[in-house]
Amino acid sequence: VSDPRPVGVFDSGIGGLTVLAAIRNALPGENYLYLGDTARLPYGTKSSETVTRYALRAARFLVAQDIKLLVVACNTASAAALPVLEAALLPLPVIGVVIPGAAQAARVSRGAVGVIGTESTIASSTYTRAVLNRRPELRVVTQACPLFVPLAEEGWFDHPVTRDVARIYLAPLLEASVDTVILGCTHYPLLKGAIAQEMGPETNLVDSAEAVAAEVAAYLGKEGRRREAALGGLRVYITDTTERFRRIAQTIIPSGISALELVDLPG
């Protein structure tokens, strides 16, 4: 069997494109629909109730396009809303970014895991629970990094200011001698250079994108639902159109986007 329907991927904005790029690298034959809820970004400073409401609306838009699988490529939405999304969209399979990242960290850590993310993701403690469920003996240290998203969106990926901010945010993780850091926000891989420099070469940096891509490939393979084709398309929907989105999307997906379309979600 083969399933030609597209894979749906959504995020509050552009960060999820890092996840999409990893999935597409693993599964180039699939068609992809990406929704960036740019009219309401960022999610990471908002309450879990509001994030859940936004995530449900975004998911329903993609489900209405007849997708075969939904990837929630946003840590804040995954942390706040994954159980609600799974229940609301049954029987559609839903894969978030938190569990694959937490599982990978639990596999590789030698004792202490650091988690960095938005205020909302850190406040939810979802990563901490997911890591400790797998290996209760680990220590988990968390740190919200609210300036990382705006720094990434400014394009200051390896800028002196970004390195200074990384030094401040990551100091508690260094003090706690973590050996593994979960990049708990899809924007953070863009700042990997600055984060790696601060944490040092011995520290594992867990980028959920790769782990999610592996899970998507495993799921579609197991179910016999891969699309059999050499190259699929990528259609991107955004709820607000700005030059900023085009600029950063170009950096993350340089190979090009088949179509970019503005959509109006209720609310």
Next chain:
Amino acid sequence: VSDPRPVGVFDSGIGGLTVLAAIRNALPGENYLYLGDTARLPYGTKSSETVTRYALRAARFLVAQDIKLLVVACNTASAAALPVLEAALLPLPVIGVVIPGAAQAARVSRGAVGVIGTESTIASSTYTRAVLNRRPELRVVTQACPLFVPLAEEGWFDHPVTRDVARIYLAPLLEASVDTVILGCTHYPLLKGAIAQEMGPETNLVDSAEAVAAEVAAYLGKEGRRREAALGGLRVYITDTTERFRRIAQTIIPSGISALELVDLPG
């Protein structure tokens, strides 16, 4: 005559509280309703169409509470949507933050005015037009400062990182030898120390809050519509409730808020 109805003030989030504080200082006898559209903030990175849609909805919510005057305490919304708001809300008087700030800069400048603001405000060129309408012989230099809002919301008002970012953003204004800088975003007065240090003591910093307060007082006085009372109340509505809002609101309005209420605006 006297008009006991409240003055309505709105912003995308907390920045407008700096304007509210200035108005309340000038007119302590008024009752105030403040709406922070925190579920959709920030406005400054979004398109003018989206900002106009949000601003209309926010304004209609306050108008439904029978206000006597609307203050648009957000530069992005004032720059993008003021004519639309005025037309839609007739005959309600609407005062934005752009014109009073531009008028003050045009009064004090000795030749060159710098304007700093969000990407959306700078892209709109509203300030440039408003200054040049008043004094066509002036030079106007503009600079978007996307990291200033997140730095202010992080509470890094006079932090070394904020001073470094200010040095980078303000360099073109120093090179152009501006003598006056319009703080074209209601968050920026929170960073006044860092901005002043970079621009030097000879540079006028125009904070629209004072200019708006003077215009509100003049308007209500002229129309005989001030409320005759010793002290009025302040009711704050927000569209999303977060600890962050409470924390920063406390810094800006330490004297306290009578009531803080979560409201659900359509969309």
